[in-house]
Amino acid sequence: MFIRHTLAFILVQENAGSDVLTDLSDALGRLVPRHQLRQIASHFIGE
Numbered sequence: 440m441f442i443r444h445t446l447a448f449i450l451v452q453e454n455a456g457s458d459v460l461t462d463l464s465d466a467l468g469r470l471v472p473r474h475q476l477r478q479i480a481s482h483f484i485g486e
Contacts, residue, residue: 471479
């Protein structure tokens with residue numbers, strides 16, 4: 440999954456460990472309000 444924010448690109452492996460996913464969530468939470476993150480995530484994981 441690619442996430443693009445302005446000029447930054449982040450590649451996250453599908454099998455990334457929970458620590459990696461938690462760190463990514465925390466970092467994105469500082470950039471994007473939590474409710475928008477849920478909307479973005481649901482687009483990728485189909486929830």
